[in-house]
Amino acid sequence: MVRIKELLTKQQWLEAYPVMKQLRTHLDETSYVELIQQAVENEGYKLFALFEKDTIVAAVGFMPMITLYNGKFIWVCDLVTDDEHRSKGYGQQLLAYVENWSKDNGYNIVSLSSGLQRLDAHRFYEERLEYDKVSYVFLKRI
Structure with a gap:
């Protein structure tokens, strides 16, 4: 049985850490x-986490935002599926959940960025989920 649940406590966040660490390799638990x-x-x-039985196998983190460019929108900050559970549609289920959450809460755009090296993810977003590539994201460390 698969279910999606919001993680609200530090303990729940820690339960998602082993999966999130696969995406955010630079972060220690603290x-x-x-x-x-x-x-x-x-x-x-x-x-939010996607559970297979009682185990977190995928997670998505997002923020409601307002900018002049997009107006009111949802920014997907983090989306990851555990390496051992890929290709089961979990990422697609989580993004569909975010899209429904967005509609239910008055947001009509979902946006995300993806690292340049993640070509498989880009194909997934564009071909399977019908996201449009509309910009590059630039970063300068100061």
């Missing part, structure tokens, strides 16, 4: 929890 705490408190970040 910095991971601290960043989620700050994002929840300051940015409205939401973290």
Whole structure:
């Protein structure tokens, strides 16, 4: 049985860490929890997990945002499926969940970025989920 549930507590966030660590390899447990705490408190970040039985096998984190470019929209910050559970449609289920959450809460755009090296992910977003590639994201470390 597969179910999706919002993770609201530090303990629940920690349960998702082994899966999230596969995407955010630079984060240790402490910095991971601290960043989620700050994002929840300051940015409205939401973290949902997809469970297969009682095990987290995929996770998505997103933030409701408002910009002049998109207006009101949802920014998907994190989307990952455990390496051992890929190709089962879990990423697609999580993004469909985010899209439904967005509609239910008055947001009509879902946006995300994906690393340049993640060509399989790009095909997944564009071909299977019908996302449009509309820009590049630029970053400068200061």
